[in-house]
Amino acid sequence: MSRITRFILSASIVMLSSLVHAQSVVPVTAASRFAGPYLGFKVGVNNSDASGVINKASHTTVFPGFTAGYNFDIDRFVVGAEAFSDLHHGSTTYKDGGIDAKFGMPFNQVLPYLRLGFTGDDPDTRFHWGLGVEYKFARHVSAVGEWTTDTSHCDGTKRTNNSFIIGLQYHFN
Template identity: 35%
Template sequence: MKKTGMRIALTAALLGMTAAQASEFDGGWIGGKVGSNSSSMTGVDTQRATGYGIEGGYNWNMGGFLLGVDGFADSNSKKTHNPGAVNYGSTVYGLDAKLGLPADKWLPYAKLGYAHTGGNGAASAIGGSAVHYGVGVEYKFAPNWSVLGEYTGGSGKSGATKLNNNNLSLGINYYFGGTAAAPAPVAAPVAVKEEPKAAPVAAPAPVKETWKTLLEDKPVRIEGANFDTNSAKLRSTSFQKLNEVVEFANKYKDARLDVTGHTDNRGSKAYNQKLSERRAASVKTYLVKKGVVASRITTKGYGFDQPVADNKTTEGRAQNRRVEIRSVLKEEKKVRVTE
């Protein structure tokens, strides 16, 4: 009873927490896990055996926390229990609701649901459906992949005989969709602006008039590529404009691209600085995948130091969560000079 009370208290504590960061764990996923199972039955001792499991589900980003649904099936090896040398294993399958509190690439979470726990071997007649619970932490080490550590518990009962089943396991999950972004408000339109510079001053003291070809810098600024709150995932609405950047780079082979990331003003300065750098890196990754040579692209983050809209409004913050791409072209221009 004491252990059960501690588990329930830990689950309740996780379910009651709040956070201010968004998730990179939203979307559909599937995974597998392996670990140590602890099972006992009324009248026999507790033994440990190897446990295996598969699971899958879907997570929704709620703007400060994550909600999910998780279907699973676990199978645990047979083990001899005493007294009486009772040899049995157990299986568990069911459905859990999940609440997570994402922090960048980390996701602590709690699960609560309903599952059927049943024995096999000498305990094949024992089993039933009851509450299933668990806690764990997940780490996203690649856009589509994560690893996790997890504890789950549940039980089944037939008459006066109860079968307890607990698992401590490690797992790996695959997330579908890669860097595709969840549906979001329409981003601010992307604009291309030209900022011409003044032509170089011709040399004084004319002696002889002639024509000379000069190379003139023509800065081009491409703005847009907005993101969700606290996320470095590119929105699908930005792909068309980024593809225009790819066409620009293919047309002007000598042009170098300076990519800068920006955030809104929510959260700490240090966190937003790193987030802006990751946003710039996400755009560079996209351009390189589309064929732009990586050595032509430089990235930098400015956090929330350079807003383009009012951070007091939802629309303004959406515009400030952006990446700007700036390039300087060398344009040939013939001018009349004197020598």
Template identity: 35%
Template sequence: MKKSTMSIALAAALLSISVAQAGEFTGGWIGLKAGNNNSDVTSLVAAASAKNASTYGLEGGYNWDMGGLLLGVNGFADFNQKVDHATATPGVVSNYGSDALGLDVKLGLPSGNWLPYAKVGYASVAAKGVAVTGTGSGAHLGLGVEYKFAPHWSVAGEYTTVSDNFNNNTQKLNNNNFTIGLNYYFDSVAPAAVAAAIVAPVLVKEAAKPVAVAPKIVEKTIFTDKPVTIEGANFDTSSAKIKPAADKKLNEVVDFAAKYKESNLAISGHTDSRGSEKLNQKLSLSRAESVKAYLVKKGVSAARITTKGEASTRPVADNKTKAGRAQNRRVEINSVVRESKQVRVTE
């Protein structure tokens, strides 16, 4: 009994992005920040006498991908510098600042390289300066937006506020901070929740030849391969975003799927050899997922598509050259189709 297996490789590609999908902001991180502190003590200073001073701080935490949302926790330490404030006594000033330590819960909505977020938590504040000393605690609130500009690095702009009662609730220190921060992510790409799969080859069996008393001419179905290759653009370093220049090539894949309606598509993403294995694995899967999203948007059923990240394990060119690495940053689409024709044979 004869078996034939048919396999068609469609090589398609895309152009550039910055790094980042929903999972780009997951994992552990640390950061430094600096900016402006606006503060006053309500029982000590005259009305509208809040003053600006410099501030700097440290923070770090861990984020989780919650399926389109980001949930995180982080600790922080703010060091608000001393500055002269007016007091209720004309001509008298008080020079003070504060240190704040606390813990926040963060909720964000990732969108590509951007992460707008809000945070709420607890802060313990220690005032330092002339006529203003003591410690207190209160709710810590914040709003910010973060931008991922490299696999491990991001910048964030943030506003936070905290009001603390201290000295037996006789004074209230108000701090409003506007800062810019630089963050480092230890694991720049979080594991994706998409299972990689490979379309199993289709095995086509021909009916066993009938036992014939005498030779005769019959019609039989012959299955033949139809190889198709589509060459597309490759990715830039750390890139997974589809650009308009890739539409023509991907539309050829859409036409292929429309013609062979029973075929499935197995999409595999690839990277060059630079970067860590873990980062390349996620990046290659992100490339495959970008292609899948494009095809689904164009009408191809998601149930027909599976994705897989191959990282840098299957190079097609030399990774030691710039041109070779560009060829290796790619996506391949594999499918199995069956075409048949009737022929007359003698048995």
């Protein structure tokens, strides 16, 4: 074999092995804008009612609230845990606090999500869920809008809560 043929053959093998290696390396993805710890403040409107032993017609209360949570990136999804307090004194369940899991899929600066968890205080601990959207308008600050609901069946009374909130969150990422 001539030197030129050996050189071309050697160069081809090196280039092909580099190409195969480049294709086998998994690309490193950057963390989403929503991963990490955060604290938040919210203002909401709660619509609640009670029927049964205690009857209280549907009524509306404006309330403040607080959130603290941590989000993780799992593939292209965001999964997190959030503790919250809803200080709606006029609600049929009074002030509530709880822990929810959040599941969402970010689209650039927007994170639509589902939340599932438990809330409790008065009259009991109950299942809590809702839908929301978060918009990250600055590196560390996002705006949140969500609807949450829970129902209690305790001591012969059915209580229903529906809350609509807006809020701001500070992200420590």
